[in-house]
Amino acid sequence: MRHKLTLFLMVLVFLTAACGVSSLPSKDSWYARHYFIMHDYEQNIYRQLSAQGRVEFQKLFWEARPPLAQKEFDGRLAAIQQLFKSENRSQPWNTDRARVYLLNGSPASIDYKQNTDWVTTTTRSASGATGSLDMNDRTNEDIQANTAEIWVYPYDKYFIYYIFTFSPPSSWKLNAATFANNRYLQQFEELNKDLTFPVIDEEAYKARLTALPHK
DSSP states (O other): OHHHHHHHHHHHHHHHHHHHHHTSOTTOHHHHHHGGGSOHHHHHHHHHBOHHHHHHHHHHHHHTSOHHHHHHHHHHHHHHHHHSTTTOSSOTTSSHHHHHHHHHOSOSEEEEEEOOOOOOOOOBOTTSOBOOOOTTOOTTOOGGGSEEEEEEEEETTEEEEEEEEEETTTEEEEOGGGGTSOTTHHHHHHHHHHHHSOOSOHHHHHHHHHTSOBO
């Protein structure tokens, strides 16, 4: 029961984050591109800043990090614009696979699997008896989940799996099953932020951000 509750909360957090992503300011392309490598405190401060404050924030964001971090980010962004432009031509970085790539880089391996499970329903009579299942009845087949793409990343002694399911006509959606057996997923992502896009002096950086013009 506790495991199911934990899984439910993790999926809820994911869905909430996804809703937040869709509500990102469409005209603020800088924020949309950098959102997924930003720490929570950076996201919170950025949303409170005035237009001028955000311009200054964008400059400080990379000044606070080593030059190699921005070079790595630019390289991943360039790759994303080629790899995932068919899913979202105007904002190729704003897709599920692109977001994972932007934060974690290229996966160690990619597996493809065909989903042969059919979604069926059971009927219950007034007496409580359950009707038999017709395995040939595929009226409730989930067409959008026929194919799965699984990205694998090594993490310490473990492996982190990101599961994407195909959604016609051309997009791949992060499946909630990603969170079922990935107990180290959040730690893995936070580690990648710290290792790939580290803040050199976080205390001084926060002080400068706090002093920026707010709304």
